[in-house]
Amino acid sequence: MPSHDPIDLWLRPERTGVGPKPEHSRAGIAAVAIDIADRDGLPAVSIRRVAAGIGSGSASLYRYLKSHDELVELMIDTVSGEYALDPSSKKPGIRLLDLARQARAIMHRHPWLAPLLLTRPSMGPNALQYLEHALSAVELVDMPGPVKLQTVAMMTAITSAFVQNELSSTNNSELKRAGANARHQYLSELMLSGDYPLLSAAFTGEHEPEHPDDMFDIVITNYLAGAERQFSGGSS
Template sequence: MPAHDPIDVWRRPERSVVGPKPEHSRAGIAAAAIDIADRDGLTAVSIRRVAAGIGAGAASLYRYVKSHDELIELIVDTVSGEYDLAPSKETPPIQLLNLARQGRVIMHRHPWLAPLLLTRPAMGPNSLRYLEQALSVLEAVDMPGPAKLQTVAMMTAITSAFVQNELASVHSSGAGLGGANARLQYLSDVVLSGNYPLLAAALTGQHEPEKPEHVFTAVITNYLAGAGLPAAAGSA
């Protein structure tokens, strides 16, 4: 493993058994970094700015995280601790659907998170607890271990992609009513043109747009069914 691998942060104890008591903590550092990312985006998160946020010098922050990548690893794992992993008696597909729904909420709360989860799997303790919980849901399902891991990973990837599309739609169309009306008018023109009969047929009869949470439920439910789990009946 290369020395600069960001998961090295989990291979080191947070507090050394020797030397003076640390002035700061990983939790405090992560909280400051998350606050910056939530307000100004992930590109605004730097060692120097996070250090200023906790009242420390940039050089001193390297006592806690050895690189910017370690800092990102820390904040991804911290927000992974926002899942409610309490045991449930629901069926496996409904339990997984509920985890996916929580993931969607967390990714909306932290808009910088969804792209990261598509490119770098988190390996910290909160992330591993989430994975362990998801695998425990699948424990009784007749599926090889690697397939279970792939099912959970794909569910996360689908959720991440869905949230990115939601966020992009808000930004591209404008959050106001004017942007939404313009898009509806454009779709009307497309349907009436006759150039896209299959699209027109798919849109016909849809009196009002489906709510995003209903679309998300259908997407995850259909994926889980395709992955070999029964449909999450009653999950709408």
């Protein structure tokens, strides 16, 4: 494994039995970095700023982390510890929906997280505990193991995309309203033309729920139902 791979972080013990006792912990370093990212965004998280936050120098921080990528890896895994992974006898779909709801809440608490989960999922201890718990929800579902893992990963990706859209909409609410009005007028004219009967029927059907919580539940539930049908031969 290349030394620059951030997963290398988990191959090293936090402290060894030789040398002086470390002045700082991974948990303390992660807490400072996450606080910076929550307030000022991920680009504001630098080795120098985090080191200053824990009362250390940049060179000293490299005693604990080999790179900025390892710092980000540590941050992702730390917030992955915010899940409540209580065992449950509920049906698989309900358990996974609960995990997706928790993921959405975590991504809202840490707005920098959602884009990262699409490109660099953590393999740290908290992230692995989450995956183990999610897979336990579908343990008895008739799917191959790799497909179960893909199903959980896709659920995370859908949640991440949903949250990024929510955050973008919140940050550009006035622009969104203006754009929505323009799109509505444009689509109304197209529907009246009669050139797109199927599209027109789709737009004039049952309206989507107005509350984001309801919409999120529908999106995740429909995905999970479709995934189960696909790998059970289309039944149920």
